Amino acid sequence: MRFLVRCVVSLWQARPDVWMAGYARKTFHRLRVHGFVHTAVLISAGVRNATAWLAERWFDLIWGIDTAGRELLYRADGPPESNPLYLDYQPTPVRTMRALLSQLDADVSSSTFVDFGSGKGRVLLIASEFDFTRVIGVEFDAKLHRTASENIRAFRGRRKCQDVTSICGRAEEFTVPPGNLVLYFFHPFEAQIMARILDNVVRSYRENPRRILLLLFRPSHAALVERFPEFRRLPAKPLPYDVVRLSSDYRDRSGAPYDAALFIAG
Numbered sequence: 448m449r450f451l452v453r454c455v456v457s458l459w460q461a462r463p464d465v466w467m468a469g470y471a472r473k474t475f476h477r478l479r480v481h482g483f484v485h486t487a488v489l490i491s492a493g494v495r496n497a498t499a500w501l502a503e504r505w506f507d508l509i510w511g512i513d514t515a516g517r518e519l520l521y522r523a524d525g526p527p528e529s530n531p532l533y534l535d536y537q538p539t540p541v542r543t544m545r546a547l548l549s550q551l552d553a554d555v556s557s558s559t560f561v562d563f564g565s566g567k568g569r570v571l572l573i574a575s576e577f578d579f580t581r582v583i584g585v586e587f588d589a590k591l592h593r594t595a596s597e598n599i600r601a602f603r604g605r606r607k608c609q610d611v612t613s614i615c616g617r618a619e620e621f622t623v624p625p626g627n628l629v630l631y632f633f634h635p636f637e638a639q640i641m642a643r644i645l646d647n648v649v650r651s652y653r654e655n656p657r658r659i660l661l662l663l664f665r666p667s668h669a670a671l672v673e674r675f676p677e678f679r680r681l682p683a684k685p686l687p688y689d690v691v692r693l694s695s696d697y698r699d700r701s702g703a704p705y706d707a708a709l710f711i712a713g
């Protein structure tokens with residue numbers, strides 16, 4: 448019952464009456480000006496976007512949490528400095544994340560999972576469905592970190608790992624934990640920051656060689672990883688058909704859907 452009420456409230460907050468009226472007006476206008484074929488193409492794009500929108504909110508609706516949607520950094524109540532090297536919040540799609548973690552053939556039960564730039568913590572919740580020893584997120588935006596902590600408290604999904612934390616801090620200042628690691632990046636920052644983090648990871652590996660997996664979704668910085676002989680690239684399995692292919696939010700400038708890269712050391 449509570450779930451049904453939550454669904455109705457969330458759907459109503461999205462004001463379907465307003466956008467449906469706007470959509471109907473636009474469709475009649477297009478039909479008059481551009482004709483049937485052009486309008487049909489636009490309608491099919493609209494249906495795809497609506498499906499993607501719903502797919503993204505489904506996980507939040509079920510568990511009464513807030514992880515969907517994009518958030519711009521440097522809001523009035525955000526950190527005082529503005530750094531163009533730090534990129535905005537956009538969650539990894541739920542199905543994509545599950546597929547990425549399922550493709551790790553290695554036994555992860557002895558590994559700590561770290562999400563660099565963890566935002567509202569969606570990835571942490573999905574990682575907790577797997578057999579990790581610990582799941583840690585590092586997020587420098589205080590508001591996103593607070594939302595992540597609330598989400599971790601509220602999440603009642605199936606959890607194999609109980610030790611899940613969001614830390615508020617800069618990813619480049621985070622001390623790489625000992626033990627086997629799975630380190631996740633969804634394009635959180637520009638190359639300079641990524642290079643600093645990779646230096647930290649490789650230094651930690653040289654002092655204490657162990658298995659470290661690097662998982663990159665939208666792997667724009669894969670070339671930086673390839674500079675280190677400690678890491679070799681593993682073949683990444685194709686991602687499932689999901690919101691990544693449905694929505695223009697998960698496509699690069701050439702229009703290609705984001706993909707993933709996997710590296711291993713040790």
Ligand SMILES: C[S@@+](CC[C@H](N)C(=O)[O-])C[C@H]1O[C@@H](n2cnc3c(N)ncnc32)[C@H](O)[C@@H]1O
Pocket residue numbers: 520532533534535536537538539562563564565566567568569570585586587588591616617618619632633634635636640
């Ligand atoms: C594209 S989002 C990815 C969110 C989450 N990892 C996911 O996949 O659902 C990138 C996140 O990185 C955070 N971020 C950017 N630069 C950061 C930094 N230097 N240290 C910590 N977090 C950072 C942003 O605030 C944002 O929440």
